[in-house]
Amino acid sequence: MSGSDTNRAEITHLTDAEQVSIALGEARIGRSEGGIPIGAALIVDGKVVATGRNRRIQEGSAIHHGETNCLENAGRLPASVYARATMVTTLSPCDMCTGAILLYKIPRVVIGENANFYGGEDYLRQRGVEVVVVDDAECRQLMAEFITAEPALWNEDIGV
Numbered sequence: 001m002s003g004s005d006t007n008r009a010e011i012t013h014l015t016d017a018e019q020v021s022i023a024l025g026e027a028r029i030g031r032s033e034g035g036i037p038i039g040a041a042l043i044v045d046g047k048v049v050a051t052g053r054n055r056r057i058q059e060g061s062a063i064h065h066g067e068t069n070c071l072e073n074a075g076r077l078p079a080s081v082y083a084r085a086t087m088v089t090t091l092s093p094c095d096m097c098t099g100a101i102l103l104y105k106i107p108r109v110v111i112g113e114n115a116n117f118y119g120g121e122d123y124l125r126q127r128g129v130e131v132v133v134v135d136d137a138e139c140r141q142l143m144a145e146f147i148t149a150e151p152a153l154w155n156e157d158i159g160v
């Protein structure tokens with residue numbers, strides 16, 4: 001896309017916390033758009049291949065969660081690339097996103113927080129995926145604020 005993506009591609013050796021902060025930036029953009037504030041990033045060989053955010057409200061979409069939107073933004077990738085990838089997400093992944101991670105055999109998932117929602121982490125681990133929970137206070141706060149402000153939108157997002 002733009003020059004900022006070129007710059008991102010030059011960044012290497014991001015820590016898990018730095019990766020989460022990239023996803024958090026996407027989540028904040030989503031909130032500013034009136035959307036559900038969940039962001040994601042796909043990291044391969046230490047570089048950001050794509051970012052994404054939940055765009056269900058913005059696009060009237062049933063499937064554009066943070067992680068699935070990120071995978072869509074990354075486009076078609078060979079299995080050998082997914083095999084080296086880390087999916088970073090601000091919130092514990094739901095069943096749909098857990099399934100997408102498993103489908104493409106992404107071996108590592110970094111999660112900003114799982115206090116507001118506990119998704120498919122146990123199943124990911126059971127299937128051999130490395131799951132790291134950073135427990136980021138800003139991710140927790142952003143999501144908690146949204147759930148309090150927009151409970152109906154949040155319940156819709158998780159199928160309640």
Ligand SMILES: [Zn+2]
Nearest residue numbers: 065094096097
């Ligand atoms: Zn999801």
